[in-house]
Amino acid sequence: MDNNKVWFITGAGRGMGVDIAKAALAAGNKVVATGRNIDKVAQAVGESADLLVVKLDITNPADATVAVKATVDRFGRIDVLVNNAASFYAGYFEELTPEQMEQQLLTSLIGPMNVTRAVLPVMRKQRSGHIISISSTAGLVGFEFGTAYAASKFGLEGWMESLQAEIEPFGIHTTIVNPGFFRTELLTEESTNYAERQIDDYNKRRTQQMQFWKGANGQQSGDPAKLAQALITIANQEKLPLRFIAGADAIDTAEQVIATLQQQLNAYRELSTSLAHEDV
Numbered sequence: 001m002d003n004n005k006v007w008f009i010t011g012a013g014r015g016m017g018v019d020i021a022k023a024a025l026a027a028g029n030k031v032v033a034t035g036r037n038i039d040k041v042a043q044a045v046g047e048s049a050d051l052l053v054v055k056l057d058i059t060n061p062a063d064a065t066v067a068v069k070a071t072v073d074r075f076g077r078i079d080v081l082v083n084n085a086a087s088f089y090a091g092y093f094e095e096l097t098p099e100q101m102e103q104q105l106l107t108s109l110i111g112p113m114n115v116t117r118a119v120l121p122v123m124r125k126q127r128s129g130h131i132i133s134i135s136s137t138a139g140l141v142g143f144e145f146g147t148a149y150a151a152s153k154f155g156l157e158g159w160m161e162s163l164q165a166e167i168e169p170f171g172i173h174t175t176i177v178n179p180g181f182f183r184t185e186l187l188t189e190e191s192t193n194y195a196e197r198q199i200d201d202y203n204k205r206r207t208q209q210m211q212f213w214k215g216a217n218g219q220q221s222g223d224p225a226k227l228a229q230a231l232i233t234i235a236n237q238e239k240l241p242l243r244f245i246a247g248a249d250a251i252d253t254a255e256q257v258i259a260t261l262q263q264q265l266n267a268y269r270e271l272s273t274s275l276a277h278e279d280v
Contacts, residue, residue: 011085058111091195
C-alpha cells in the first residue's frame with residue numbers, strides 16, 4: 001500500500017471533503033486541501049507538516065492554475081485528484097431560473113473540469129495519476145425536484161467516462177463515485193438553494209418535496225468518514241475501479257436502474273432491431 005501520495009482535494013472546508021482530507025493525512029499521505037475560504041479549510045482539517053491549504057474557487061480557472069502550481073512547488077507532484085466540491089439547486093425545472101441552472105452546472109460540472117484541466121499536464125508529465133470525481137445516485141437516475149442536480153451529475157459522468165479513454169494511455173486512471181444518502185453538509189442551508197419562482201400547479205408537491213429534503217438533513221444513513229476511508233482503500237488498489245457505488249442504498253438504486261433499462265430494452269426490441277437498411 002502506497003501511503004506517500006499527494007492528494008489534491010476540492011471542497012475541503014466542510015462536509016465530505018474534510019473527512020477525505022483527514023483520512024488521507026491519517027494514512028500517511030501528503031494533502032492539498034482547497035476551498036474558497038482558506039481559514040475555514042485550515043480550521044476544519046487541522047494542522048500537519050504534510051498539509052498544504054490553498055485557496056480555490058473551482059468556478060475560477062485562474063484559481064485552479066494557481067492552486068496546482070502551489071502544489072507542485074511544495075510537493076513536486078499530484079497523485080490523486082478528488083473532485084468533491086459541489087452544491088445542490090433543488091426545485092422543479094419550470095421554477096428554477098436559468099441563472100440557477102447555470103450555477104448548478106458551473107459548480108458541479110464546469111468546476112471539476114476547470115480543476116482537472118489544470119491538473120492533467122502535471123499527471124501527463126508524471127505518466128501517472130488518479131482522478132476521483134464524486135458523482136451521486138443522481139448521476140445514475142433522475143428524480144423529481146432534481147432536474148438541475150441530476151443534469152450536472154449526468155454530465156459529470158459522461159465527461160469522466162469519455163475522459164478516461166483519452167488519458168488512460170498516459171497512465172492516468174479515473175474513478176466515478178456514486179454515493180447514496182450520506183450525512184454530509186450538502187443539504188444544509190449553506191449548500192442547498194431552492195427554486196425562486198412559485199407556480200401554483202406545483203404548490204402541493206413542492207411543499208412535500210421541501211419537507212422531505214429539509215427533513216433529510218442530518219438523518220442520512222451513510223457515514224462520510226467511512227466513505228472517506230473507502231476512498232483511501234480504493235486509491236491503493238492495484239487495479240483502480242472505473243466506478244464505486246457507495247452505500248447500500250446506492251446499490252439498491254443502481255440495481256433498479258439496471259432492471260429498468262433491461263425492461264425498456266426488451267419492450268421494443270423487435271421494433272428497434274428492424275431499423276437497419278434493407279441491404280445490410
